[in-house]
Amino acid sequence: MTVHHDQRADGAATRPTTRPGPPAPAPGPEAGASGRSLPRSLPRRLWRGRPEDPRWARPAFLALLLATAALYLWNLSASGYANSFYSAAVQAGSQSWKAFFFGSLDAANAITVDKPPAALWPMALSVRLFGLGSWSILVPEVLMGVGTVAVVYAAVRRRSGPAAGLIAGAVLALTPVAALMFRFNNPDALLALLMALACHLVVRALEDGRTRWLLWAGAAIGFAFLTKTLQAFLILPPLALVYGVCAPVPVRRRIGQLAAALAAIVVSGGWWVAIVELWPASSRPYIGGSQNNSFLELTFGYNGLGRLNGEETGSVGGGGGGGGGSWGETGWDRLFGSSIGGQISWLIPAALILLAAALVATRTAGRTSVTRGAFLVWGGALFTTLLVFSYMQGIFHEYYTVALAPYLAPLIGMGAALLWQRRTGVWASLALAAAMTATAAWGYVLLDRSSDYLPWLKWLVLAGGLTAALGLLFAGRLGRRLALGTAGLGLAAALAGPAAYTLTTLNEGHTGSIVTAGPSVAGARGGPGGGGAPGGQGPGGGFPGRGQNQQGGNAQDGNQQGGNAQGGNRQGGQGLPGGGVPGVPGRVGTGDTGGAGGAGGLLNGAGVGTEARKLLATDADRYTWAAAAIGAQNAASYQLSTGEPVMAVGGFNGTDPSPTLARFQQYVADGKIHYFIASGTGGGMGGSADGTSARITAWVEANFTKVTAGSATFYDLTQKATG
Numbered sequence: 001m002t003v004h005h006d007q008r009a010d011g012a013a014t015r016p017t018t019r020p021g022p023p024a025p026a027p028g029p030e031a032g033a034s035g036r037s038l039p040r041s042l043p044r045r046l047w048r049g050r051p052e053d054p055r056w057a058r059p060a061f062l063a064l065l066l067a068t069a070a071l072y073l074w075n076l077s078a079s080g081y082a083n084s085f086y087s088a089a090v091q092a093g094s095q096s097w098k099a100f101f102f103g104s105l106d107a108a109n110a111i112t113v114d115k116p117p118a119a120l121w122p123m124a125l126s127v128r129l130f131g132l133g134s135w136s137i138l139v140p141e142v143l144m145g146v147g148t149v150a151v152v153y154a155a156v157r158r159r160s161g162p163a164a165g166l167i168a169g170a171v172l173a174l175t176p177v178a179a180l181m182f183r184f185n186n187p188d189a190l191l192a193l194l195m196a197l198a199c200h201l202v203v204r205a206l207e208d209g210r211t212r213w214l215l216w217a218g219a220a221i222g223f224a225f226l227t228k229t230l231q232a233f234l235i236l237p238p239l240a241l242v243y244g245v246c247a248p249v250p251v252r253r254r255i256g257q258l259a260a261a262l263a264a265i266v267v268s269g270g271w272w273v274a275i276v277e278l279w280p281a282s283s284r285p286y287i288g289g290s291q292n293n294s295f296l297e298l299t300f301g302y303n304g305l306g307r308l309n310g311e312e313t314g315s316v317g318g319g320g321g322g323g324g325g326s327w328g329e330t331g332w333d334r335l336f337g338s339s340i341g342g343q344i345s346w347l348i349p350a351a352l353i354l355l356a357a358a359l360v361a362t363r364t365a366g367r368t369s370v371t372r373g374a375f376l377v378w379g380g381a382l383f384t385t386l387l388v389f390s391y392m393q394g395i396f397h398e399y400y401t402v403a404l405a406p407y408l409a410p411l412i413g414m415g416a417a418l419l420w421q422r423r424t425g426v427w428a429s430l431a432l433a434a435a436m437t438a439t440a441a442w443g444y445v446l447l448d449r450s451s452d453y454l455p456w457l458k459w460l461v462l463a464g465g466l467t468a469a470l471g472l473l474f475a476g477r478l479g480r481r482l483a484l485g486t487a488g489l490g491l492a493a494a495l496a497g498p499a500a501y502t503l504t505t506l507n508e509g510h511t512g513s514i515v516t517a518g519p520s521v522a523g524a525r526g527g528p529g530g531g532g533a534p535g536g537q538g539p540g541g542g543f544p545g546r547g548q549n550q551q552g553g554n555a556q557d558g559n560q561q562g563g564n565a566q567g568g569n570r571q572g573g574q575g576l577p578g579g580g581v582p583g584v585p586g587r588v589g590t591g592d593t594g595g596a597g598g599a600g601g602l603l604n605g606a607g608v609g610t611e612a613r614k615l616l617a618t619d620a621d622r623y624t625w626a627a628a629a630i631g632a633q634n635a636a637s638y639q640l641s642t643g644e645p646v647m648a649v650g651g652f653n654g655t656d657p658s659p660t661l662a663r664f665q666q667y668v669a670d671g672k673i674h675y676f677i678a679s680g681t682g683g684g685m686g687g688s689a690d691g692t693s694a695r696i697t698a699w700v701e702a703n704f705t706k707v708t709a710g711s712a713t714f715y716d717l718t719q720k721a722t723g
Contacts, residue, residue, distance in 0.1 A: 021185030057162035078509030088636030093124030112291025119187035145182025168413030222268025238380025354415025424476035440465020
């Protein structure tokens with residue numbers, strides 16, 4: 001039987017593309033007389049790596065992982081509880097297994113977050129083991145980032161060699177939005193890890209046609225669905241198409257394997273959905289983000305088609321028809337604009353050029369070429385996600401673009417390695433030079449958008465990149481050392497801009513619901529730290545009364561530092577989350593803050609001072625909920641501060657019909673809620689003036705006694721108003 005071996009970009013033969021396994025390696029220096037390898041110690045195997053790799057490969061890979069971990073752990077606690085919305089759910093899951101399973105916002109299980117709970121589970125387990133704190137919440141996210149770098153390295157090394165793997169890993173680690181989200185507690189870190197793993201497993205399946213790799217890929221995508229619902233399915237069309245066309249097995253077997261992979265997705269992603277949908281609604285928490293207490297409605301509505309067409313019932317934004325809307329202009333150049341460009345787009349032009357060149361280079365390869373299949377898998381995932389992000393009209397935040405990073409990095413590593421191997425050809429050297437020129441020019445443009453940010457760096461990037469591009473034109477005729485020096489200069493110029501943005505990101509704390517990486521950028525909707533509202537309402541793209549790039553400080557024991565306002569660039573304090581004083585960016589205050597009765601905002605939590613905590617803690621064990629508040633961020637701040645369950649009326653936006661006025665009145669009559677936290681935001685956060693949250697607020701204000709603690713206002717639901 002003839003077995004076709006595809007060629008790796010570094011010239012080494014890879015595994016065959018048909019079912020038979022690789023030939024046995026020739027006996028080496030560690031083999032005995034019989035030709036069998038002698039056992040090696042585990043530390044030596046870990047340090048040396050695979051016999052076919054150069055001796056420097058494994059130490060360099062371990063150094064990459066160590067450097068990534070050190071970078072991401074640096075200054076980690078500056079973000080406090082980061083997004084208090086998810087931190088409150090993590091706290092609840094660490095106290096109640098029921099809250100853990102459902103992803104409830106509070107341990108008494110009033111309502112869930114507006115996502116499935118898989119991303120919360122690692123953090124909740126960490127908090128159960130180590131106690132509630134910034135590090136116990138965020139270190140699991142760092143480990144996911146390091147794991148994603150490891151997966152990308154492994155995938156690229158397997159096809160293109162260790163040098164290409166190191167380049168891909170470095171590109172991913174130094175992508176600004178990746179450095180942001182792998183230190184933040186939103187679901188995107190776990191999603192990126194699982195998506196990278198799924199693509200890697202599909203490429204493995206292309207090598208030998210074994211069903212098990214597709215089943216594991218399906219399981220990864222199914223678990224990604226439990227992380228961020230339908231976003232996990234964006235890459236399914238290209239992955240299925242590539243395997244269906246390029247797999248080294250007969251057509252009938254390919255169809256059967258894809259059907260089995262689909263079954264793996266349904267099982268791994270559907271078991272939790274089935275339990276939730278079959279569980280009696282009266283004994284489980286309300287499904288946050290839905291209007292009918294249904295996870296399927298949440299999946300296909302608010303978190304599904306609503307994100308594409310902008311029709312998200314209960315959202316505070318969306319409706320981007322006609323090429324733009326509350327969440328920014330849509331179009332092919334959306335990801336290159338002021339708000340998003342510096343997050344992810346540094347190497348997108350180069351990746352597209354390298355992808356096109358690689359497909360040209362492999363145009364004469366057979367149908368089962370694994371090298372071409374790998375480019376199609378990673379390139380298809382990148383292109384599909386780019387397309388959806390560019391034109392989706394619903395809720396869209398800058399940090400969503402971290403999903404592109406695990407697809408972008410392999411294309412850079414594999415593409416550069418493939419063209420470098422063929423650099424003696426004119427077309428290959430031209431493609432390398434074109435990719436380098438595009439990277440240098442675009443890096444200059446991105447850096448120029450922040451005129452006061454390292455103004456000399458843009459010139460170094462431009463000069464270094466163009467010099468490297470000129471050298472790459474003649475790389476095939478240069479001596480080895482000079483050619484490698486040129487390549488090194490090009491790599492340094494390509495990574496200088498994103499590395500600078502990444503270091504800036506690591507040096508700042510980030511809190512709230514909308515965060516961005518890097519420095520402030522002219523014309524952007526938001527900036528470092530937190531802040532930024534849909535459509536850019538208010539000064540600098542924040543909510544009315546908030547300065548651009550305001551980051552909520554973290555209050556503890558009544559001492560609060562306003563966080564990271566653009567003018568002052570002050571660091572948010574460590575400890576319990578809160579918001580800066582609304583309307584006063586960067587102000588340093590003490591005690592309870594938040595104006596409007598001490599409440600925070602829709603996107604950032606409230607500052608909780610000593611008096612408020614003492615008030616809520618009094619007799620808290622006599623009640624199911626120590627308090628209720630409109631909107632999840634407000635409730636989360638008080639819950640994290642006191643350690644007691646706080647009901648989030650209306651869910652994240654205050655627009656969910658949970659609880660109904662009648663149910664809330666029954667809770668009060670049964671003595672289950674002690675206080676109601678005044679929001680002072682008429683209409684109930686993002687709700688309408690006649691919505692459920694507003695009706696509950698009006699009923700409370702008309703019937704119960706007002707209590708103040710510091711500058712915060714509460715209503716004691718055990719004391720009827722007099723007069």
